Amino acid sequence: MSKDWLFHPHISPWLICLGTIVLLTALLWLEWKRPAKFLYARLFTTTLLVIALAGVLLQPHIRKEITTDGLVVLTPNYDQAQADSLRKSDHALRFVQTPDAKPFSNAATLTLHQLQREKNIHWVLGDGLPEYFIEEYNPSYHYLKSKTPSGIIEWNQPEIFRVNRKEMISGKINSNKPTKLILFGPGGVEDSITVSEKGIQSFQFSITPKQEGKFVYSIRVKDENTTEDYPVPVETKSIEPLRILIIQRFPSAEMRYLKNFLITQGHHLAVRTQLSKNNYNYEYSGINALKTDRLTGALLQSFDVVITPSETLVELSGTELSTLTTAVENGLGLIKLMDGSEKKNRSSLALAIQENAKDTVRLKLNGSIEALSVAPWIVKESVEKITDANGRTLSGFIEKGIGKSGFQFLQETYQLILKGKEDHYAQLWSPLLEQVARTKNQLHKINIKNSFPIYPDEPIEIDVISTENKTPGLTFNQVAIPLREDVVVDDYRHGKVWADTSGWQSLAIEVDSISKNFYVAPVGSWTSLRTIHLRETNERTSSNSSAPTNYQTTREEQPVPLILFYILFLLSAGFLWLAPKL
Numbered sequence: 001m002s003k004d005w006l007f008h009p010h011i012s013p014w015l016i017c018l019g020t021i022v023l024l025t026a027l028l029w030l031e032w033k034r035p036a037k038f039l040y041a042r043l044f045t046t047t048l049l050v051i052a053l054a055g056v057l058l059q060p061h062i063r064k065e066i067t068t069d070g071l072v073v074l075t076p077n078y079d080q081a082q083a084d085s086l087r088k089s090d091h092a093l094r095f096v097q098t099p100d101a102k103p104f105s106n107a108a109t110l111t112l113h114q115l116q117r118e119k120n121i122h123w124v125l126g127d128g129l130p131e132y133f134i135e136e137y138n139p140s141y142h143y144l145k146s147k148t149p150s151g152i153i154e155w156n157q158p159e160i161f162r163v164n165r166k167e168m169i170s171g172k173i174n175s176n177k178p179t180k181l182i183l184f185g186p187g188g189v190e191d192s193i194t195v196s197e198k199g200i201q202s203f204q205f206s207i208t209p210k211q212e213g214k215f216v217y218s219i220r221v222k223d224e225n226t227t228e229d230y231p232v233p234v235e236t237k238s239i240e241p242l243r244i245l246i247i248q249r250f251p252s253a254e255m256r257y258l259k260n261f262l263i264t265q266g267h268h269l270a271v272r273t274q275l276s277k278n279n280y281n282y283e284y285s286g287i288n289a290l291k292t293d294r295l296t297g298a299l300l301q302s303f304d305v306v307i308t309p310s311e312t313l314v315e316l317s318g319t320e321l322s323t324l325t326t327a328v329e330n331g332l333g334l335i336k337l338m339d340g341s342e343k344k345n346r347s348s349l350a351l352a353i354q355e356n357a358k359d360t361v362r363l364k365l366n367g368s369i370e371a372l373s374v375a376p377w378i379v380k381e382s383v384e385k386i387t388d389a390n391g392r393t394l395s396g397f398i399e400k401g402i403g404k405s406g407f408q409f410l411q412e413t414y415q416l417i418l419k420g421k422e423d424h425y426a427q428l429w430s431p432l433l434e435q436v437a438r439t440k441n442q443l444h445k446i447n448i449k450n451s452f453p454i455y456p457d458e459p460i461e462i463d464v465i466s467t468e469n470k471t472p473g474l475t476f477n478q479v480a481i482p483l484r485e486d487v488v489v490d491d492y493r494h495g496k497v498w499a500d501t502s503g504w505q506s507l508a509i510e511v512d513s514i515s516k517n518f519y520v521a522p523v524g525s526w527t528s529l530r531t532i533h534l535r536e537t538n539e540r541t542s543s544n545s546s547a548p549t550n551y552q553t554t555r556e557e558q559p560v561p562l563i564l565f566y567i568l569f570l571l572s573a574g575f576l577w578l579a580p581k582l
Contacts, residue, residue, distance in 0.1 A: 329401030
């Protein structure tokens with residue numbers, strides 16, 4: 001086994017060597033002229049003293065060749081008993097640890113950058129390796145995960161909050177003691193909950209933002225001994241007004257309350273109610289009066305959503321139904337209030353349904369259970385779910401061309417408003433409306449692949465989807481970012497940035513006025529959630545099959561302990577001080 005000496009000084013080694021020679025020469029001359037005993041011993045000790053000083057400055061390392069059949073990487077919170085067991089089972093395994101892992105005997109410390117040069121990782125213990133390292137290095141290894149950490153281990157919140165709309169935040173916490181969670185906003189305490197049971201428990205908060213902007217709320221977790229704060233990024237935007245056309249054969253309480261709700265949300269409405277065969281009543285809110293007695297392509301092009309009961313849809317003339325179908329395929333959103341009339345629909349907008357005996361459901365809304373009427377039908381085809389209960393789809397949509405055909409099975413939802421539960425009513429209708437509405441034309445879309453939390457000085461993976469052949473000008477905090485095109489998918493590009501500080505950050509494409517804000521959490525926050533994400537990523541990456549033994553010769557650098565040079569310096573200095581007194 002060959003050994004090499006290496007040096008990693010903080011300043012130029014030539015300066016250190018020159019200074020060492022000058023200092024050694026001066027000290028030896030002084031000792032030679034000094035009238036004291038033990039001359040040769042003092043000269044020798046002086047040399048050792050200067051060598052000790054030079055050793056501290058030169059930072060010597062020993063690089064030696066090691067033959068191993070695999071590498072074991074120890075990451076934070078690894079189980080020492082598992083590491084000991086691996087060492088006993090295979091003495092040829094080589095152990096290394098990341099800088100933030102607790103020390104393990106005879107394990108070299110490697111940074112992630114140094115670890116990328118290793119080609120024979122067989123085991124990873126503890127929290128695991130970061131996602132960006134795995135994606136770049138693409139290793140295959142066995143993973144022994146750490147214990148489930150205490151603290152918040154699951155977190156779910158909307159990407160965008162809406163002004164004056166009650167939104168729900170949910171998660172899970174692992175605690176061994178009764179714990180109180182308090183949500184703080186810009187105005188003080190927003191909500192709180194006490195988790196009295198031990199182990200993993202679910203929790204839920206509600207937020208009703210009052211103005212647009214980027215904010216940092218906080219969750220305070222308190223038990224009888226400790227208090228921990230978690231920063232919560234909240235980006236709030238105003239509700240974007242939609243142009244909505246409501247078509248109905250006759251007035252109903254359900255449609256009247258829905259119309260009033262949409263108006264209070266700031267949407268622009270046109271309502272067509274059929275009074276007789278050729279006689280209609282028209283209502284407008286935020287829209288100038290226009291002729292809606294006959295559905296035309298130009299008319300439907302000016303709306304984002306059409307809402308109609310199924311029975312009204314099947315009564316449309318063949319020409320109007322064909323025009324509506326074409327408009328949906330070209331991007332219009334359609335929402336049908338479902339009933340048995342849907343079975344008579346012979347257009348491509350028809351939804352496959354079948355009878356169901358249950359005409360009521362119990363639905364969880366904002367943390368409480370509500371009993372609601374539902375049409376006695378269920379969906380027979382694959383759809384995108386928006387609201388469901390016990391596996392029964394209550395609302396959703398199907399993509400038709402570049403538009404969407406949505407549906408709502410719930411009946412008499414206005415009863416929630418009569419009970420004063422406007423938030424519950426909004427939870428049923430707002431997501432359906434926003435997801436089905438006509439998509440605004442955008443030339444680009446920005447996606448961030450990293451999961452929350454993101455920390456400073458970590459690579460942030462960015463995907464940009466474009467409808468143009470040319471590369472978009474992406475900026476990060478107003479600094480241009482290069483993009484590389486995907487080798488398989490056209491107009492699909494990838495980029496990478498690093499945030500040097502915590503807080504809100506911004507990505508933008510100026511030519512399309514497209515921007516995406518994201519939050520970088522302070523280092524040390526959300527550690528439990530980060531650990532869970534690391535474990536999940538490493539479990540997906542790890543191999544369950546036994547890898548064949550593959551002996552490799554690698555070189556490992558080990559620093560010479562500086563304490564040896566400090567001890568040598570103290571002993572030498574002590575002798576030089578004591579020698580004249582003997």
